[in-house]
Amino acid sequence: MKKIILIWFFMMFSMIFSETNSIYNTKIDMKRYPNASVVTLLDRESIIFNKDNSYIIKKHIIKRILNYKGKKASSEYKIKFDKRFEKVDIINAKTVKISKSGIKEIAVDKSKNIRIIDAPSDVGLMKYAAHKMEVIAFPAVNEGDIIDIEYTIKNNKKQKISGTVNFASREAVYNKVEIINIPKDMNFNITKFNWNTKMEYMDNIAKDRKIIKFSEKFMPQILDESNIPESLKFMPTVIFTNYNNWAEYRDELLGKFIKINKSKENLQILKEIKEKVLDKLITKDMTNMKKEEIIQDFIAKHIEIKYIDNLLDFEASSPKEILTRGYGTSLDIENLFLLLLKEEGISGEIVILGSDKLVWDDVKKGIDMNRFNYAISKVTIDNKDYFVDATNEFSKLGESVIENNIGLILDTGKPEFVNVKSIEKNITRIEKSYNIKIDLNGDALINKTIYFYGINAIGEREKYKYMTPIMKQQDYQKELGMISQNAYPISKQMDVELGSPVKISYTYKYTNFASIDGDFIYFDLPYRLDMLDLFENVRKYPFELVSDILRKNNISIEYPANYKVRIAPKSLEIKEKNMLIKRDLKIGNSNGGNKIILDTVVRYNSHIYTIEEYSKLYKILEKLNYPKNAKVLLEKE
The missing domain is CATH 2.60.120.1130 (Jelly Rolls)
Structure with a gap:
């Protein structure tokens, strides 16, 4: 029995070794990618979902460095992760040198060549600085060399997700493989755009698992041009999600504020703000437009916005917390803004900004939640609706900070989407x-x-x-x-x-x-x-x-x-x-x-x-x- 296992192990190792060597020895066709400084020989990603929505991402990247520009851009590999519920494990990382005498591999020394830093994107985020970055420095990289890295990211957040996979890139990519491995009975939505017969799509059942595979060889390289639409409008793209519908995502966001907005402490704080601040700035004879302007100016000057990747990543903050520390997410700030308007008899709703109107039909079909990650308000004054970013002190009522974006209204009932734009004259x-x-x-x-x-x-x-x-x-x-x-x-x-x-x-x-x-x-x-x-x-x-x-x-x-x-x-x-x-x-x-x-x-x-x-x-x-x-x-x- 041991002998059989050893033979099987040896055969599998030989197959993997042979496949890897074949990738290393890929002949580079510069006519296909004339502007390339790096060629990605393999980009393989597997996402393995559990029933509780936790998942593991397995990634294998092999790149060949073509010139100095490529060396400068790729001699380090960076992995961003959330320290609260994600863990990175580097399985294998090495520099590969190919010469007439054979293949020489120089392994990354994990004690010397790997460091963990605060993610640059989190600088100044204060309470919301939750991301780290693992930086892998490949040793002795020169033009013509190969960098090879395999790693996993374990995510225990146990929250539904959406994702977009582009089968076109600004880099030259020879082989891209995306594998989604889910429980057989898990609801999972896959939407393909601009798919063609040259690309591979597989959907198999293996015992209690469902395995979905997308792959493409010689991906299109997107060259620099102005005003290029999102790739799903003209390049092969896949959107995946385990959300059942838009109402699920909206309800998750709504649920953040139900307790906060109804708490006695919150109601008392709002009353104090009105008496100590707003009543000194607002008079009874003011129009609702003027009241909105004063409250927006107060919010914009006293509370700093902190931009985060996902509005579900953090618990909602109460008005007291926001005012005490002087900052918050767009969702926190817009909620406070609308509560203060309500104190003055002005109604409104939170709107979550998503994709631009021109790609909305595709995004809606794919249920891509990732695009909806910034909150503004829809305010109703004199029976007219206005879109307001309470954090922007330079905008006035009727001027939208963004034009022709689709927004998801945070309200109960059937999900409602609106086109966010300025009034016609603006x-x-x-x-x-x-x-x-x-x-x-x-x-x-x-x-x-x-x-x-x-x-x-x-x-x-x-x-x-x-x-x-x-x-x-x-x-x-x-x-x-x-x-x-x-x-x-x-x-x-x-x-x-x-x-x-x-x-x-x-x-x-x-x-x-x-x-x-x-x-x-x-x-x-x-x-x-x-x-x-x-x-x-x-x-x-x-x-x-x-x-x-x-x-x-x-x-x-x-x-x-x-x-x-x-x-x-x-x-x-x-x-x-x-x-x-x-x-x-x-x-x-x-x-x-x-x-x-x-x-x-x-x-x-x-x-x-x-x-x-x-x-x-x-x-x-x-x-x-x-x-x-x-x-x-x-x-x-």
């Missing part, structure tokens, strides 16, 4: 106004005014609210420098009004704004159509525009009375499915002086543009932005 919008007066020397006096709405307004308030006068003056000089070296200030400083919308205005002189050639004056209009970050004229992937965007320009140019317009941009209107471009040119007289008035409107709708749609849009904008389309020629009468 969509991602910028309006610019130019009043320009050109003299006979070709110089121009220009008054410029810019209005910022929505997210843009929030960004400007954050920039200017605490800016010193000296810094603001430096910013003014920088703005003029970006216009032209010939731009000189007339206004002593920029006028910045941080209302809603934010308004910024200033006046400057632009010498040689126009060129004079005999009886002719010619100049360029000071505007370009917004190119939407369309950096690439040819793309490899779809282009995602998450937010609706609106840009308006009004340009009024007064020129000498004895000149006539010979050449100027023509009025036009271009309508596409998700785009509107409108240009309206008028030429008329004003107080004896001639005027050109140009109004432009550009609107883009939230959309994932196919490569063909992107190419068409790029060509339209590029053509309209040709220099000749901004030229104006005047001739003396």
